[in-house]
Amino acid sequence: MYSFEIERPATIAEAVAALKGEDAQALGGGQTLIPTLKQRLAMPGVLVSLAGIDAINGISRNGAGEFCIGGGSTHAAVAGGAGAYPALAALAGGIGDPAVRNRGTIGGSLANNDPSACYPAAALGSGATIVTNAREIAADDFFQGMFTTALDEGEIITEVRFAVPEVANYQKFEQPASRFALVGVFVAKYASGVRVAVTGASEEGVFRWAEAEAALSADFSAAALDGLTMSAAGMIGDLHGTAEYRAHLVAVMTRRAVQAAG
Amino acid sequence: MTDVTLTVNGTQVTAQVEGRTLLVDLLREDARLTGTHVGCDTSQCGACVVHVNGEAVKSCTMFAVEADGAEVTTIEGMANADGSLSTLQQAFQDHHGLQCGFCTPGMVMSAAALLKENPKPSAQEIRDYLEGNICRCTGYHNIVKSILAASGQDAGAIAAE
Numbered sequence: 169m170y171s172f173e174i175e176r177p178a179t180i181a182e183a184v185a186a187l188k189g190e191d192a193q194a195l196g197g198g199q200t201l202i203p204t205l206k207q208r209l210a211m212p213g214v215l216v217s218l219a220g221i222d223a224i225n226g227i228s229r230n231g232a233g234e235f236c237i238g239g240g241s242t243h244a245a246v247a248g249g250a251g252a253y254p255a256l257a258a259l260a261g262g263i264g265d266p267a268v269r270n271r272g273t274i275g276g277s278l279a280n281n282d283p284s285a286c287y288p289a290a291a292l293g294s295g296a297t298i299v300t301n302a303r304e305i306a307a308d309d310f311f312q313g314m315f316t317t318a319l320d321e322g323e324i325i326t327e328v329r330f331a332v333p334e335v336a337n338y339q340k341f342e343q344p345a346s347r348f349a350l351v352g353v354f355v356a357k358y359a360s361g362v363r364v365a366v367t368g369a370s371e372e373g374v375f376r377w378a379e380a381e382a383a384l385s386a387d388f389s390a391a392a393l394d395g396l397t398m399s400a401a402g403m404i405g406d407l408h409g410t411a412e413y414r415a416h417l418v419a420v421m422t423r424r425a426v427q428a429a430g
Numbered sequence: 431m432t433d434v435t436l437t438v439n440g441t442q443v444t445a446q447v448e449g450r451t452l453l454v455d456l457l458r459e460d461a462r463l464t465g466t467h468v469g470c471d472t473s474q475c476g477a478c479v480v481h482v483n484g485e486a487v488k489s490c491t492m493f494a495v496e497a498d499g500a501e502v503t504t505i506e507g508m509a510n511a512d513g514s515l516s517t518l519q520q521a522f523q524d525h526h527g528l529q530c531g532f533c534t535p536g537m538v539m540s541a542a543a544l545l546k547e548n549p550k551p552s553a554q555e556i557r558d559y560l561e562g563n564i565c566r567c568t569g570y571h572n573i574v575k576s577i578l579a580a581s582g583q584d585a586g587a588i589a590a591e
């Protein structure tokens with residue numbers, strides 16, 4: 169690792185101020201950033217640890233019944249604390265391993281927008297609202313391609329709000345070495361319609377499968393997906409699976425998610 | 431450089447560290463507790479697992495500065511007060527839960543965290559919990575057996591697969 173300083177602010181305002189410094193970067197749970205620093209793929213001058221900011225920690229329900237998850241909440245905290253949104257709790261409980269879940273945070277995962285990460289599928293599949301120190305961003309506008317988001321330099325995710333669907337399910341086909349999603353599909357049925365978000369598959373990162381959403385909104389059953397296929401164009405192909413394989417998996421995992429959601 | 435003070439296995443430790451100093455470096459280099467191992471650079475192997483405020487974490491993936499004020503337990507803190515092996519450690523020995531022993535500190539720390547949450551885990555729950563602990567020697571089977579035995583369950587019941 170290159171050399172850097174670490175600051176540990178206690179409030180959002182202090183963190184935002186510290187992030188204005190030259191080459192400053194936020195540190196969440198470090199479960200992605202620290203391995204990246206070890207490989208010398210990043211060279212921050214200052215890391216601003218968000219772990220000491222109580223205001224971005226914790227899980228609550230607001231007046232609209234939405235789950236409000238602090239941006240600094242760990243995967244373990246969400247797995248244990250989002251019981252009223254079981255698909256979300258299960259997704260958080262399936263990320264990495266217990267030690268990773270004890271440190272990694274929802275804000276860090278969404279800010280990173282790894283094309284194979286789990287949380288982007290939950291956020292996009294639930295039409296979540298990503299709240300920052302400056303504004304509220306709809307999930308549909310937040311994810312802008314592999315490792316790219318709507319966040320500005322120094323902007324901090326303080327909260328993520330999820331409307332709780334009637335039923336939902338996340339199906340993750342694990343890449344056997346990294347245990348990230350080779351393909352993961354999050355299906356959520358709301359009164360307003362069904363949302364289907366796919367991670368792990370596309371070179372553009374997480375995306376919604378519009379055809380499946382239309383079919384499932386008309387008839388929420390696995391049979392409604394009969395004959396629907398995903399094109400391999402733009403899918404990730406690597407030694408773990410070809411683009412065609414991933415495209416096929418998208419349809420298979422969507423069907424499984426609908427069946428499991430019931 | 432920053433001063434950090436933490437409690438490691440019940441003893442207060444103060445060290446001067448850089449921002450980039452990892453918790454595992456403080457444990458191994460400053461506290462001279464070399465039982466905690468480093469097996470990778472990618473946060474995947476789990477040889478470095480310790481407990482920070484009671485929770486299993488990868489000490490290679492946390493900065494020492496972030497552990498200021500924390501209670502840390504390492505493998506050196508796992509034995510009984512008289513120095514004899516704890517039930518869990520003894521079970522690893524009795525059931526050949528280790529061969530070269532490189533992964534063992536992390537395995538024991540992860541297993542201890544599991545048993546605290548779930549005192550009678552099934553074989554499958556043990557395997558799931560150890561997802562982030564890699565062993566190149568044992569094939570995991572005897573590790574699962576050791577943890578079953580340590581939790582007072584019949585280790586013989588899991589047949590060799």
Ligand SMILES: Cc1cc2nc3c(=O)[nH]c(=O)nc-3n(C[C@H](O)[C@H](O)[C@H](O)COP(=O)(O)OP(=O)(O)OC[C@H]3O[C@@H](n4cnc5c(N)ncnc54)[C@H](O)[C@@H]3O)c2cc1C
Binds near residue numbers: 200263326473
């Ligand atoms: C062995 C292993 C297995 C894993 N498996 C999975 C898996 O199966 N599925 C999965 O989805 N992920 C997986 N991960 C990644 C893990 O979920 C990370 O915790 C997550 O991607 C990053 O969160 P973090 O809090 O650790 O962020 P950090 O690593 O601290 O930061 C990541 C990036 O986000 C920025 N950032 C952090 N917090 C915020 C914030 N609140 N606001 C704005 N920017 C912020 C940082 O500046 C940095 O650029 C795995 C990681 C490891 C090491």
Ligand code: FES
Binds near residue numbers: 469476490491
């Ligand atoms: S040394 Fe491999 S996970 Fe920490």
Ligand code: FES
Binds near residue numbers: 532568
């Ligand atoms: S006993 Fe050798 S790596 Fe596990």
